[in-house]
Amino acid sequence: MELTVIKIGGNVIDDKAKLGSFLQAFAGVAGYKILVHGGGKVATDIGKTLGIEPNYVNGRRITDEATLELVTMVYGGLINKNIVAQLQAEGCNAIGLTGADGAVLPAHKRPVKDVDYGFVGDVKSEQVNGLLIKALLQNGLTPVFAPLTYGQGSLLNTNADTIAQEVSKAMAKYMPVQLIYCFEKKGVLLDAEDDDSAINNITANDMGELKENGIISGGMIPKLENALEAVAQGVQKVVIGHAEELAGLISGNAGTSIT
Amino acid sequence: MELTVIKIGGNVIDDKAKLGSFLQAFAGVAGYKILVHGGGKVATDIGKTLGIEPNYVNGRRITDEATLELVTMVYGGLINKNIVAQLQAEGCNAIGLTGADGAVLPAHKRPVKDVDYGFVGDVKSEQVNGLLIKALLQNGLTPVFAPLTYGQGSLLNTNADTIAQEVSKAMAKYMPVQLIYCFEKKGVLLDAEDDDSAINNITANDMGELKENGIISGGMIPKLENALEAVAQGVQKVVIGHAEELAGLISGNAGTSIT
Numbered sequence: 044m045e046l047t048v049i050k051i052g053g054n055v056i057d058d059k060a061k062l063g064s065f066l067q068a069f070a071g072v073a074g075y076k077i078l079v080h081g082g083g084k085v086a087t088d089i090g091k092t093l094g095i096e097p098n099y100v101n102g103r104r105i106t107d108e109a110t111l112e113l114v115t116m117v118y119g120g121l122i123n124k125n126i127v128a129q130l131q132a133e134g135c136n137a138i139g140l141t142g143a144d145g146a147v148l149p150a151h152k153r154p155v156k157d158v159d160y161g162f163v164g165d166v167k168s169e170q171v172n173g174l175l176i177k178a179l180l181q182n183g184l185t186p187v188f189a190p191l192t193y194g195q196g197s198l199l200n201t202n203a204d205t206i207a208q209e210v211s212k213a214m215a216k217y218m219p220v221q222l223i224y225c226f227e228k229k230g231v232l233l234d235a236e237d238d239d240s241a242i243n244n245i246t247a248n249d250m251g252e253l254k255e256n257g258i259i260s261g262g263m264i265p266k267l268e269n270a271l272e273a274v275a276q277g278v279q280k281v282v283i284g285h286a287e288e289l290a291g292l293i294s295g296n297a298g299t300s301i302t
Numbered sequence: 303m304e305l306t307v308i309k310i311g312g313n314v315i316d317d318k319a320k321l322g323s324f325l326q327a328f329a330g331v332a333g334y335k336i337l338v339h340g341g342g343k344v345a346t347d348i349g350k351t352l353g354i355e356p357n358y359v360n361g362r363r364i365t366d367e368a369t370l371e372l373v374t375m376v377y378g379g380l381i382n383k384n385i386v387a388q389l390q391a392e393g394c395n396a397i398g399l400t401g402a403d404g405a406v407l408p409a410h411k412r413p414v415k416d417v418d419y420g421f422v423g424d425v426k427s428e429q430v431n432g433l434l435i436k437a438l439l440q441n442g443l444t445p446v447f448a449p450l451t452y453g454q455g456s457l458l459n460t461n462a463d464t465i466a467q468e469v470s471k472a473m474a475k476y477m478p479v480q481l482i483y484c485f486e487k488k489g490v491l492l493d494a495e496d497d498d499s500a501i502n503n504i505t506a507n508d509m510g511e512l513k514e515n516g517i518i519s520g521g522m523i524p525k526l527e528n529a530l531e532a533v534a535q536g537v538q539k540v541v542i543g544h545a546e547e548l549a550g551l552i553s554g555n556a557g558t559s560i561t
Contacts, residue, residue, distance in 0.1 A: 089375075092352050112380060116348075120379015121371060124450070124457055128402040132455035138403040143387040145397045145443055175441065182437055184404055191383070196391035198383055 046075040046180070046214055047293060049223045050207035053083035055286045056122060065225075066126065068289040070133035075180045075218065077210060078137075079188045080126060081203035086117040106161040106200040114191065115141075115198050123189040130185065138184045142192035142199070147172040148206065150192035150199050164192035164199025166206070171213035204266065208273050215277030222278050223293065224266070225286035230299035231267070233258060241284065244300045247271050270301040305334040305439070305473055306552060308482045309466035312342035314545045315381060324484075325385065327548040329392035334439045334477065336469060337396075338447045339385060340462035345376040365420040365459040373450065374400075374457050382448040389444065397443045401451030401458070406431040407465065409451035409458050423451035423458025425465070430472035463525065467532050474536035481537050482552065483525070484545035489558035490526070492517060500543065503559045506530050529560040 049069060055061050069078060087097060090113045098105040106114070123139040130137035142148025142164070148171060150164030179186055188210065190203040204224065211222040230241025231253075245253065245267065253259045259267060270281035284291070284298020291297025308328060314320050328337060346356065349372045357364040365373070382398040389396035401407030401423070407430060409423030438445055447469065449462040463483065470481040489500030490512075504512065504526065512518045518526060529540035543550070543557020550556025 089352070093348070094351070115383050116375040116379040118379075119383045120375040120377075124374050124378045124400050124402060127400070128452060128455065128457050131402050131405050131452060136405060139400070141383050141386070141398070143383060143390050143396075143398075146390050146395060175443075178437075178441055182434065184434075193387060193390060196387065198387050 044074050045219045048077045048211045050079040051225045052081040054227045056083035065286050066129050070135035077186045079207040100158050106163050111162040118189040137187050139187045141189045145175045148192040150194040152195050162199050164194050164201045166209040173213035177217050211278045212276045220278050221280045223282045229285045242299050303333050304478045307336045307470045309338040310484045311340040313486045315342035324545050325388050329394035336445045338462050338466040359417050365422050370421040377448040396446050398446045400448045404434045407451040409453040411454050421458050423453050423460045425468040432472035436476050470537045471535045479537050481540045483542045488544045501558050
């Protein structure tokens with residue numbers, strides 16, 4: 044059976060109505076499926092109330108001990124378990140996981156070079172427990188991953204895009220996998236001002252020209268490079284598009300496909 | 303293989319050193335095992351900082367919407383996932399669960415009679431998903447339950463003692479089960495002033511005399527009645543004793559056995 048791995052970020056999580064209609068659509072996706080969710084403003088808001096101020100070095104968020112407790116509560120508890128409960132209500136047999144559960148996502152605590160990022164994990168790709176994920180899927184369960192990995196005896200903060208990619212690559216050994224990144228636009232736009240100008244398909248060969256023409260820049264460059272790497276490692280297709288068009292992203296009628 | 307279900311409460315959870323040595327002992331328990339944990343002061347403390355004041359009616363805590371969010375974060379996230387990470391560090395392949403995960407613990411939202419308890423769940427005993435728990439155990443996993451069940455589309459707050467009892471009764475259909483309640487004393491004490499006076503064994507026949515003599519009273523009466531009910535429904539043995547004596551409680555050399 045084919046597996047669809049879908050990642051959603053804060054723009055969906057922070058909006059109850061958007062999250063509700065997304066989860067309804069997600070529950071209806073056929074075949075094996077996995078949801079990976081990011082953080083969201085709620086973590087920052089709760090952190091502020093608890094007196095945990097975001098700590099940045101060179102523009103990068105540092106995960107100190109208090110922040111790790113915060114994201115363990117909010118990502119691993121509040122967001123993850125509420126998504127699981129809502130999916131159950133939609134008839135989707137979800138199970139919430141962090142990387143520590145079943146040691147499913149082992150990671151290295153990021154080594155200190157110029158910056159000590161604190162409790163941040165880089166996934167050990169070769170050790171992702173794909174067999175456990177496969178067993179859960181075969182038992183009729185839909186894993187829902189919080190953006191937390193596990194290493195050196197601790198939970199570790201890890202980017203949700205990365206987790207979606209690592210899970211997809213690991214599962215590609217066992218079944219056909221497509222990976223869908225939901226974000227706030229309808230795809231990679233030819234014209235940044237026109238939300239209906241999404242490029243239908245991008246391959247590795249297109250990258251040079253797209254970069255030269257300035258059509259892709261900034262954070263989109265690593266996003267696409269990661270997508271191409273996932274494809275190179277066996278993922279059949281990566282699709283980038285808007286959470287509200289989930290059915291179209293899956294059928295290939297919306298978003299930008301990277302193949 | 304025999305299954306040991308062990309419940310710990312706030313007195314262990316709130317003390318980092320005690321929790322660490324308990325989890326080390328737990329990781330060493332042979333055979334199938336399940337951990338059920340309660341809440342602890344940390345939830346009240348975080349709640350206070352967030353401005354969520356405990357709300358009591360007739361001495362019973364009410365779970366309003368803010369409190370449900372709090373316990374979802376703290377029980378389902380902070381406490382549960384930290385226990386899972388620490389067990390992984392001890393070589394025990396733990397997986398954290400609430401009742402919503404895999405719909406493993408379906409519950410009724412407690413109906414409003416004299417008091418509206420809010421988001422509190424009473425487990426639907428006959429619907430506990432013992433087959434999922436069995437599948438997890440057979441895949442080498444050790445389930446760790448937070449005191450949260452699932453019903454009417456929502457997580458629900460449920461007493462950890464009750465969850466331990468319901469899980470034990472459900473699993474008794476598939477394998478021999480012993481249920482161990484860790485609390486702050488060494489067992490049911492003949493002399494309340496003497497912590498070394500634990501009664502070795504209690505059966506249903508002893509209850510009348512123990513109540514008459516005032517040896518058991520207050521909260522111990524429903525605890526023992528629940529234990530006897532679990533035994534009546536197929537659990538081989540219930541043991542009540544101190545978390546620091548886990549090995550003795552399992553081997554029968556410490557605590558009070560209810561058979």
